[in-house]
Amino acid sequence: MTRWKLILEWDGEPFMGWQRQDHGPSVQGAIERAARQMTGEDVTAHASGRTDAGVHALAMPVHIDLEKTLDAHRLQEGLNALLRPDPVAVLSAEEVAPDWHARFSCLGRRYLYRISNRRAPLALDRGRAWRIAKPLDLAAMQEAAAHLVGHHDFTTFRSVNCQSDSPLKTLDRLEVEQVGDEIHVHAAARSFLHHQVRSMVGCLGLVGMGQWSPDSMRAALEARDRAALGLNAPAEGLYFAGALYEGPDA
Amino acid sequence: MTRWKLILEWDGEPFMGWQRQDHGPSVQGAIERAARQMTGEDVTAHASGRTDAGVHALAMPVHIDLEKTLDAHRLQEGLNALLRPDPVAVLSAEEVAPDWHARFSCLGRRYLYRISNRRAPLALDRGRAWRIAKPLDLAAMQEAAAHLVGHHDFTTFRSVNCQSDSPLKTLDRLEVEQVGDEIHVHAAARSFLHHQVRSMVGCLGLVGMGQWSPDSMRAALEARDRAALGLNAPAEGLYFAGALYEGPDA
Structure with a gap:
């Protein structure tokens, strides 16, 4: 298992916010779906902060865990391709320690x-x-x-x-x-x-x-x-x- | 008749360009429609430059002639209200001389x-x-x-x-x-x-x-x-x- 730190940019306009929702699109749902399409794994994404509907992100740290071995460049490019047409972009992807947490490690x-x-x-x-x-x-x-x-x-x-x-x-x-x-x-x-x-x-x-x-x-x-x-x-x-x-x- | 100089801002994404078109939305069509709704007059808008589909404007001078007497503030506010939801905004409106021309007077x-x-x-x-x-x-x-x-x-x-x-x-x-x-x-x-x-x-x-x-x-x-x-x-x-x-x- 590898823990990945992703930095996301998004336009908040079409989303109900960060958090996965049953009744509408969310950024968490979009990134989890893209990661699942890429790896076949059930993925849970954790963000540094949970934002409301309409709120944008210039650089939001998020982490996901993947069993599949990938290099950072391929992960970033693959997620960006699968995120289309949602206005979410992966600005960077890097491997982090398994105890690093986007929310709880944030200072x-x-x-x-x-x-x-x-x-x-x-x-x-x-x-x-x-x-x-x-x-x-x-x-x-x-x-x-x-x-x-x-x-x-x-x-x-x-x-x-x-x-x-x-x-x-x-x-x-x-x-x-x-x-x-x-x-x-x-x-x-x-x-x-x-x-x-x-x-x-x-x-x-x-x-x-x-x-x-x-x-x-x-x-x-x-x-x-x-x-x-x-x-x-x-x-x-x-x-x-x-x-x-x-x-x-x- | 009063000649009005308008400064327009627009997002070019939904438009076929400045010029009025039969087959799709144009900025010229949007501003002419708003002016007609406001005054009941047939209005032709002239811009400093004609832009292509997708091109944006931060400050495009445009002129229109109106018979109806209006003050500049009311004209600006009225046009802006009628332009909604098109992404076109009238940044300013001012009376100009009848021989002033957005395109031909432009230096x-x-x-x-x-x-x-x-x-x-x-x-x-x-x-x-x-x-x-x-x-x-x-x-x-x-x-x-x-x-x-x-x-x-x-x-x-x-x-x-x-x-x-x-x-x-x-x-x-x-x-x-x-x-x-x-x-x-x-x-x-x-x-x-x-x-x-x-x-x-x-x-x-x-x-x-x-x-x-x-x-x-x-x-x-x-x-x-x-x-x-x-x-x-x-x-x-x-x-x-x-x-x-x-x-x-x-």
């Missing part, structure tokens, strides 16, 4: 959230960013974001369906930068609560539009109450950007 | 061509770039591009369907730059022959892959013969990037 996750700040609808970036027509106040968003960095109880920014044991998380990075007519939010932590990034970005959007002051963000955090959440940003602007592991991969 | 056109230089298929950028798996030699491409800049007979780089009176054109700019794992080609000229940018980029691709030397590009140009063309790059990597006019718009 850090990074997300990118794209806000397109313009009046016109998105033609080229439809389904790829959250469009906010009202001009956003970048400095206010940056000030608000700073309140969330650190070790906090993130109950306010947590989905009611969140399965995490604790609402306590350490947010290592929450940066807001202007990139042309877009605003990018970069978030990094060892792990996130369900909907945490979208919830934080939704409130940053309210701050940017002037509906919330930067201090309202601190008040929302301190409320430790989902009812204090201002807005959950849409899934389509969210990208799983990368993950960190120990050793030479890190 | 310069710019194109961007995106090459994605990676082994894996494109999941997020499918239909948005030309993927070349083999690592490209950027310096060789830059050297080859320099041979094409200036006033030349571009017969080699001209479609057999080109309707231009003359194959003589002045290419003001042809720059090749690395952007992450992409190579961007920037082309600018007063006007281009049909398929000129795609033909030049196709040959640049051959140079980058080592199938042509940079000097082969000069030989191809000097052949003044379509048979000397190495490769026509696919439409999906091409973006009409902008146009130049006299006056304060320039």
Whole structure:
């Protein structure tokens, strides 16, 4: 048996999310089906993070176990051929130790959230960013974001369906930068609560539009109450950007 | 009668190109239909450049004449609402002089061509770039591009369907730059022959892959013969990037 680490890119638009579903297409289902077609084996794929419907991935680490002996290049090319026409691509494939786990060995996750700040609808970036027509106040968003960095109880920014044991998380990075007519939010932590990034970005959007002051963000955090959440940003602007592991991969 | 200058963005994937067609969707047809729905008038739209099927636009100037009196904001918002779900967006609308013409007043056109230089298929950028798996030699491409800049007979780089009176054109700019794992080609000229940018980029691709030397590009140009063309790059990597006019718009 060989354990393989795959890095996947996908367009979240047609999928119900990462996790295999009976009632619709999933990225997990797509990669497992391709691996089964290639090897004849029943394969279970594990991802660093489970993403919701519509959420994209720039570089999602996933592992699968295969009995069949393959070289990395052939595995990558074969999976990519079999994944068509699903918008999922295997960016790389490498052998890892049998105890390496895409989810449990992961030491850090990074997300990118794209806000397109313009009046016109998105033609080229439809389904790829959250469009906010009202001009956003970048400095206010940056000030608000700073309140969330650190070790906090993130109950306010947590989905009611969140399965995490604790609402306590350490947010290592929450940066807001202007990139042309877009605003990018970069978030990094060892792990996130369900909907945490979208919830934080939704409130940053309210701050940017002037509906919330930067201090309202601190008040929302301190409320430790989902009812204090201002807005959950849409899934389509969210990208799983990368993950960190120990050793030479890190 | 008011003449309106519209700047359009579109995703070329679902369209047969700019020009109205009996047998399939076109950007011209989409914008004319939206304007007719809004005003009840028969509208003809004129674009700075006519693009082929699959070619995108980041900022295409277009003009239409309307009898109905409208303000610019209402026109933009109304057209955008009526264009849905077509992936066409009106980025701006402004009144111009009645003799201003999107095509005939245009003093310069710019194109961007995106090459994605990676082994894996494109999941997020499918239909948005030309993927070349083999690592490209950027310096060789830059050297080859320099041979094409200036006033030349571009017969080699001209479609057999080109309707231009003359194959003589002045290419003001042809720059090749690395952007992450992409190579961007920037082309600018007063006007281009049909398929000129795609033909030049196709040959640049051959140079980058080592199938042509940079000097082969000069030989191809000097052949003044379509048979000397190495490769026509696919439409999906091409973006009409902008146009130049006299006056304060320039």
